[in-house]
Amino acid sequence: MGEPVAVGLVGAGPWAERVHAPVFAAGPQTRLAAVWARRPDAAQRLAERYDAVACTEYDDLLDRCEAVVFAVAPEAQPALAERAAQAGKAVLLEKPVADNLDAARRLADAIGEAGVGSIVTLSARFAxxxxxxxxxxxxxxxxxxxxxxxxxxxxxxxxxxxxxxxxxxxxxxxxxxxxxxxxxxxxxxxxxxxxxxxxxxxxxxxxxxxxxxxxxxxxxxxxxxxxxxxxxxxxxxxxxxxxxxxxxxxIDESAFAVLREEFAGLVRSGGDHPLDVRRGVYLQELIAQAEHQLAART
CATH class of the missing domain: 3.30.360.10 (Dihydrodipicolinate Reductase; domain 2)
Incomplete structure (x- = not known):
């Protein structure tokens, strides 16, 4: 086995604390290298727990990792993930990939243009x-x-x-x-x-x-x-x-062990994953259709 993938975690809320931080710190395929969040104190507490670096600037996190894992709200994710992709980092995205369809499509275009790998955390599909x-x-x-x-x-x-x-x-x-x-x-x-x-x-x-x-x-x-x-x-x-x-x-701990292994493999070998950002856009299209119908009935 080669060196573990250095992962940067964006977000320090409940999902980051309960799932992504312990999963990617556990290895052996990955290590938690850095944490950045809009609340520096929360990032500091989470990073200390796993001997990671708490970054006060997002660019600092990008400099310290090979891949970025997101645990942020859908309105915040697209812009941050685009910057990560442009920096050459593979991205593990939360669902939904954005808060609207246009933003989801722009994110998919940015990831495609950057040529980096992506996976959407559709946790059931890794179980x-x-x-x-x-x-x-x-x-x-x-x-x-x-x-x-x-x-x-x-x-x-x-x-x-x-x-x-x-x-x-x-x-x-x-x-x-x-x-x-x-x-x-x-x-x-x-x-x-x-x-x-x-x-x-x-x-x-x-x-x-x-x-x-x-x-x-x-x-x-x-x-x-x-x-x-x-x-x-x-x-x-x-x-x-x-x-x-x-x-x-x-859906238990085994799902996230599979997710970690497949994300690390994507970072190391490149290529595509069936649950990539394009899958996220497809799901966002269905959500948009449903929300449009619901809004028309109110």
Whole structure:
């Protein structure tokens, strides 16, 4: 094994503290070299915990790392990630990749022009159980196509806990936060989305019906303001029968170990990843369609 990839972490909030900092500090494929955040005191505390350098200037972080991991709000990510790409750094992006479609497309263009690698943190897709599930779905569909799917994500994440005070989550709701995961999973299972209908009740609850290439139909229910009855699962139906996966159990520490390994491999070997910024733009397009429909109904 060669030298671990020197990673710079942008952000020092709950996700950076709970996930990205410990994951990329753990190695062996990576080491946490530097931390920068808009709150220098938070960056200092997080960096000290992992023997990393707390940077007061973003350019200083770029000088100290080979790749940049982002844990910032969607409105802040595009400009920072563009600068990282222009500096020749591979980027690990948060979902959604931006707070609007135009910014997402500009970011994808900048990363493409820079020729650096990118991955979007669609955490479920790195979970071994999810990969086995999707592989089995693909094998079964070769002989008998799946007719539809249902994905339910009902949590109380916006009512309390580390992400409840997030302004963008409170303003834009579950669609912007967990929507990328939901769109990604059902389109990975059933094919690209060719038609979409969205209904909802404010930012608290969203229901979507999607038509996929080949004619399969999926239904998504997204809510992060439920006081009880929490669930996060996906189920497919068709002539092959039905198959279900509890995503709340499938996504664990092993998913982030796979993410770390694949991001380090991308940095060292170059090339593309199927979950790169272009995938992020595709998901942003679906979010934009859904938000447009919801706004038209208010």
């Amino acid at each position: 071994p159980q999810v990969r086995v599930f999707l592989d089995k779905v693909a094998e079964d569909s070769a002989g008998s196509a799946w007719a539809g799917a249902r994905l339910t994500c009902v949590t109380g994440a916006f009512l309390g806990g580390p992400f409840a005070a997030s302004p963008w989550r409170q303003a834009r709701g579950a669609l912007l936060d967990v929507g990328p995961h939901a769109f990604d999973l059902v389109s990975a299972a059933l094919g690209d989305v060719v038609d979409l209908r969205a209904d909802g009740a404010g930012a608290g609850w969203t229901s979507l019906q999607l038509v996929h290439t080949g004619g399969a139909v999926s239904q998504l229910v997204l809510c992060c303001t439920a006081e009880a009855g929490h669930r996060y699962d996906v189920e497919l139906y068709g002539s092959a029968g039905s198959t279900r996966l509890d995503l709340s159990e499938a």
